[in-house]
Amino acid sequence: MKESTFKVDCSYCPIKHRAVCARCEPDELEILNEIKYYKPVAAGETVALSGERVDYVASVVSGVASLSKSLEDGRTQMVGLVLPSDFIGRPGRETIAHDVTAVTDLTLCCFHRKPFDKILEELPHVRERLLEMMFDEMDAARDWMLLLGRKTAREKIASFLVLMVNRSTLPKELFIAPVRVDLPISRDAIANFLGLTIETVSRQLTALRKDGIISLEGNREVIIPDFQALKDEAGLSD
Amino acid sequence: MKESTFKVDCSYCPIKHRAVCARCEPDELEILNEIKYYKPVAAGETVALSGERVDYVASVVSGVASLSKSLEDGRTQMVGLVLPSDFIGRPGRETIAHDVTAVTDLTLCCFHRKPFDKILEELPHVRERLLEMMFDEMDAARDWMLLLGRKTAREKIASFLVLMVNRSTLPKELFIAPVRVDLPISRDAIANFLGLTIETVSRQLTALRKDGIISLEGNREVIIPDFQALKDEAGLSD
């Protein structure tokens, strides 16, 4: 099966200010451009499986992907939510230790792994930016550990909504109530993200609704009349 | 209060093969050496607090430290266990987002932060190694998220013991049963690490003992007659 892949010019790239290439000079972009190709992935499709060989690393240009790990009996935990500009893959290693799945339709800006490893040695701006992104990801992971280990179901849901708002809304928009967010993932995926069951997610969402903290429009849209009230429910620290 | 700090020659450094400086050439070590100082920290002391300014980054030469985050009401989650050769701090940023505490007496090999940031730009081997260490830490964090979100108390305890064995025992020694481990942290710290209470930790340890998976000698030493049996209890994947 031939994969449909193609190349695109960087100048109109929507993630050029945040992705791993954000700090690059034009000549550096030119070098990256030579090992790059775009790759669409349909919602629901597997991008890579744990332990599997992957011969590229990539930036997410558009769409949402999830990183997850499972126990043999099927219990699954999402260990990362990958949004546009985020980086997928591990340079210098052929395999990854988690599954990567397209949650929505996805556009990846892929770099062949071996030449990318070489570029990492040669282009300081790529390496610098990647290191910074890893530190940010590590901080987010630590916040998530606090959530998974110590927060109640209600706090988990509230934290999740706060995260969704922060990642999809400009800071200044937060002052214009009500805030609206479109949830990018299903109840089931939220449950896997928060270390809960789908039933608990559903119950806590309706509980927050009954308490007037949020209101729901359809299954995917959440309206938040008072963002501070929601943050208070989240136990702070995100 | 004057801090007691001092400098030490790198050639006998016990962590020189794994720390952030592991890939350095002699001339690079020389440069690092100029901004470095040793710093002892007593068990129980705080190394740094969340949000606080820290003017150094450091490698742990000996001892164990913990990274933790708390909610306002006191619930605490350990988000990292820092062992010898591990790196503490965030280059390029003045503050960190978690508390760092000395679990045992600690020896830190500190680098003044600002010159270290500069060195990171200039010495590719440091940057390279740091990036690799961050990826490893990220993988470990993801394993931990799976544990926190989806494992039972018994699996958590077993996973913790497996981790302790893997970090303190050479692979080939695992074939010589029984394996012995010294737990570096108290029950209370284990509870904070695993997202449990101290009582549950205690109960699960005695349950594993009664089932013949482990035996306990004093409060800190664990003997594992059959390491594979313990791994089976851990739900695999560590």
Next chain:
DNA sequence: GACGCGCATTGATTTACATCAAGGAAATGA
């Protein structure tokens, strides 16, 4: 329009772990 299918909600019940409450054992110190 009726059927099936995939998601989400809601209710009843169970259970794993937390919380509350006592004690025991080893370390520290007068």
Next chain:
DNA sequence: TCATTTCCTTGATGTAAATCAATGCGCGTC
């Protein structure tokens, strides 16, 4: 030596979330 403290274990009880089990709702298909 006996307090005192610190750390750990064990037991009784409570509870938050899981599990089990219907039911509802939108949506595409025949």
